[in-house]
Amino acid sequence: MSVRIRTAAVMLLAILLVAPAFAQGPGADTYKAKCAMCHGADGLAATPMAKSMKVVSFKDPTMVQAPDAQFIASTKDGKGKMPAYAGKLTDAQITDVVAYIRTLQK
Numbered sequence: 001m002s003v004r005i006r007t008a009a010v011m012l013l014a015i016l017l018v019a020p021a022f023a024q025g026p027g028a029d030t031y032k033a034k035c036a037m038c039h040g041a042d043g044l045a046a047t048p049m050a051k052s053m054k055v056v057s058f059k060d061p062t063m064v065q066a067p068d069a070q071f072i073a074s075t076k077d078g079k080g081k082m083p084a085y086a087g088k089l090t091d092a093q094i095t096d097v098v099a100y101i102r103t104l105q106k
Contacts, residue, residue, distance in 0.1 A: 025103065027096030030089065035097065038082070043104035053081050064105050071098045 032041070038049045043058035045051075056063055075094045078084035085094065 025096060025100050027093070027098070027100030030093050030097050031100045034085065034089070043101060055082075058101050058104050068095075068098050068102075071101060 031039075038047060038053065038055055039045055039058065040047045040050060045055040045057045049055075058064075072094055074082065075089070075097065076084060076086040089097070
């Protein structure tokens with residue numbers, strides 16, 4: 001009996017340690033649908049579109065230090081060749097995308 005309990009405990013621990021790696025916040029789907037084509041799935045701006053438009057990587061120190069309000073404003077109002085998403089995304093979706101971008105910066 002103790003072997004079964006031990007085995008179950010080890011399996012549960014493994015699931016708990018691995019599951020967060022696969023879990024994504026609510027902004028991940030929106031990011032993939034609206035942002036990844038230019039900013040890249042990893043946010044490094046290594047896509048052909050990003051290179052042609054001189055998009056800065058989210059891991060660039062200036063982007064890491066930028067306040068969430070700056071990301072929100074750029075998303076709502078657009079910036080450079082980036083279109084405005086006000087009216088296309090809700091405030092909650094934009095906030096979730098910014099939170100997801102912060103995970104890409106780690």
